[in-house]
Amino acid sequence: MPEPILELKGVTKTFGGLTAVNDVSFTVHRGEVFGVAGPNGSGKSTLFNCITGIPFGPSGGEITFDGKRIDGMAPHRIFRAGLSRTFQKDAEFPDLTARETVALGGHYGAGIGRQALAQATEAALDLVEFEPSRRDMATADLSVYGKKQLMIASALVSKPAILMLDEPASGLTRPEIAALDGLLCQVNAAGVTILIIEHVLGLLLSVSQRLLVLNQGSVLTSGDPREVIRDDRVVEAYLGSAAA
Amino acid sequence: MTRNRSLFALAALVLLALVPAVVTDSYTRHIFIIAFIYGTVAVNWDLSLGLAGLFNFGHLAFFGIGVYTAAILTTALDLSPWLAIPAGGLTAALAALLIALPVARLQGIYVVLVTFAFGQLCMQVVLSQGDLTGGAEGLVRLPYLRIGDYSFIRDFRFGYYYVALGLLTVSVVALLLLARSPFGKSLRAVRDNPDYATARGISVARQRVLVLCASAVFTGIAGGFYAIYLRVASPEVFGFSVATLILSMVLIGGAGSILGPVFAALALTFATEAMAGIRGLEEARFIVVAVAMILVLRIAPAGAIDIFGRLLAPRRKS
Numbered sequence: 001m002p003e004p005i006l007e008l009k010g011v012t013k014t015f016g017g018l019t020a021v022n023d024v025s026f027t028v029h030r031g032e033v034f035g036v037a038g039p040n041g042s043g044k045s046t047l048f049n050c051i052t053g054i055p056f057g058p059s060g061g062e063i064t065f066d067g068k069r070i071d072g073m074a075p076h077r078i079f080r081a082g083l084s085r086t087f088q089k090d091a092e093f094p095d096l097t098a099r100e101t102v103a104l105g106g107h108y109g110a111g112i113g114r115q116a117l118a119q120a121t122e123a124a125l126d127l128v129e130f131e132p133s134r135r136d137m138a139t140a141d142l143s144v145y146g147k148k149q150l151m152i153a154s155a156l157v158s159k160p161a162i163l164m165l166d167e168p169a170s171g172l173t174r175p176e177i178a179a180l181d182g183l184l185c186q187v188n189a190a191g192v193t194i195l196i197i198e199h200v201l202g203l204l205l206s207v208s209q210r211l212l213v214l215n216q217g218s219v220l221t222s223g224d225p226r227e228v229i230r231d232d233r234v235v236e237a238y239l240g241s242a243a244a
Numbered sequence: 245m246t247r248n249r250s251l252f253a254l255a256a257l258v259l260l261a262l263v264p265a266v267v268t269d270s271y272t273r274h275i276f277i278i279a280f281i282y283g284t285v286a287v288n289w290d291l292s293l294g295l296a297g298l299f300n301f302g303h304l305a306f307f308g309i310g311v312y313t314a315a316i317l318t319t320a321l322d323l324s325p326w327l328a329i330p331a332g333g334l335t336a337a338l339a340a341l342l343i344a345l346p347v348a349r350l351q352g353i354y355v356v357l358v359t360f361a362f363g364q365l366c367m368q369v370v371l372s373q374g375d376l377t378g379g380a381e382g383l384v385r386l387p388y389l390r391i392g393d394y395s396f397i398r399d400f401r402f403g404y405y406y407v408a409l410g411l412l413t414v415s416v417v418a419l420l421l422l423a424r425s426p427f428g429k430s431l432r433a434v435r436d437n438p439d440y441a442t443a444r445g446i447s448v449a450r451q452r453v454l455v456l457c458a459s460a461v462f463t464g465i466a467g468g469f470y471a472i473y474l475r476v477a478s479p480e481v482f483g484f485s486v487a488t489l490i491l492s493m494v495l496i497g498g499a500g501s502i503l504g505p506v507f508a509a510l511a512l513t514f515a516t517e518a519m520a521g522i523r524g525l526e527e528a529r530f531i532v533v534a535v536a537m538i539l540v541l542r543i544a545p546a547g548a549i550d551i552f553g554r555l556l557a558p559r560r561k562s
Contacts, residue, residue, distance in 0.1 A: 054439050079445045091440040093433045095500075100429055107426045109445030154444055 310467020498547020
């Protein structure tokens with residue numbers, strides 16, 4: 001029996017008269033890779049923001065993480081509780097080195113002491129295969145892929161129960177996407193549950209065990225990724241009614 | 245901080261410690277003392293403005309609170325100046341806590357407005373509570389610093405010079421250590437990307453409260469020392485001219501660099517004093533400082549310390 005780790009019930013987000021996320025419900029099970037797909041403007045990133053509270057929480061509905069309600073919880077506490085996210089755009093602390101960036105997550109996110117922090121930092125950077133020679137470089141000088149690796153490492157250093165990835169393949173080349181594919185499988189194999197939003201369907205299909213498709217803020221369908229993408233409603237949402 | 249900058253700072257400290265051996269006139273030593281006090285205020289403003297990216301425009305209020313704390317404690321309660329000066333740091337930190345609570349969750353222009361209003365509020369309180377603060381005339385004839393029978397004003401302000409230099413040194417060292425600590429790094433993270441920082445477990449509001457309180461401690465102590473040194477507490481410390489001058493030290497020196505504002509404080513205090521002695525420039529000196537600030541920000545937004553760094557870099561390569 002799969003154990004639920006993250007449950008959303010009727011999550012809604014409105015901005016004035018616009019409903020960006022409308023009554024979304026789903027459950028992520030411990031240890032799985034759960035994908036969320038949808039065309040531009042379907043509410044994927046807004047949904048991520050609602051779950052993590054960064055920069056805003058939901059307008060309605062319930063979000064339960066590891067048996068505890070987290071909607072309304074301070075965003076930094078959500079991270080400390082074990083729910084870690086990355087950002088679609090290259091998020092960085094340009095003044096800090098890669099090591100310092102990861103160590104911050106360990107220090108503030110998990111309260112790791114000075115002695116253990118250096119080890120935890122190296123372990124997180126090793127897990128994402130971050131080049132040792134670049135670990136003392138300012139993050140502003142890293143490549144796009146390096147910044148993605150670093151963002152994931154800084155999310156993993158606190159040993160989160162669930163890692164939420166917001167379009168990690170955006171801006172990457174094909175070989176880099178292939179490398180990211182392997183990396184995500186490795187992270188998942190290390191026991192981290194993954195919730196991933198992605199535009200690159202190839203990557204989503206490769207890593208996800210279940211897939212949910214959003215359209216105009218609502219759940220269109222969910223289930224086995226290969227069946228979901230053959231669903232006429234999904235094809236129509238992505239390519240228009242003529243294609244379906 | 246790079247090794248070169250550390251060596252440069254150490255050499256500067258040694259030179260400044262030797263200044264009284266060479267400079268024996270009271271007036272020049274006075275300018276140094278004022279520069280050290282302004283440097284302490286500037287470097288602590290740099291902590292909240294430069295390092296944490298908090299548009300705190302009420303920093304001089306912490307200085308003023310230090311000034312009036314020392315003045316009131318020494319005149320109304322007859323407290324020793326040695327206790328009244330650090331008490332300025334304590335009251336400034338408490339005031340910072342008071343203003344930090346509403347500011348912590350504000351963004352951009354609203355932080356500017358609230359902190360600016362706080363400075364004006366402090367000035368109005370001082371002006372309206374004349375019985376305690378002396379009102380517009382301020383408080384005068386504050387006691388000298390002394391140890392036993394030795395007054396620090398003697399020997400051409402010899403004692404005051406080293407107290408001021410010590411205050412600046414301790415403050416700069418404390419800030420350099422703070423900047424290297426996880427707290428200092430978290431401030432840079434909050435400044436550069438608050439959402440990402442939050443997503444790594446950092447409470448942006450908490451760090452803002454802490455940084456405002458931390459930046460107020462040495463600023464309040466500097467204010468207390470300023471009052472005792474000049475033997476006067478005047479509401480002018482809450483005014484625009486001092487605030488503009490010290491802000492220009494932070495921006496010309498290099499916001500977020502810590503050492504930049506210290507060197508800018510020395511340079512600008514002496515420059516403005518020199519211009520005050522030139523006919524026609526007495527009133528225009530602040531215009532000159534403002535133009536210098538615009539030029540530095542246009543040419544090198546990271547400040548004069550960055551310009552010097554860039555000038556030295558090609559030589560190292562060659």
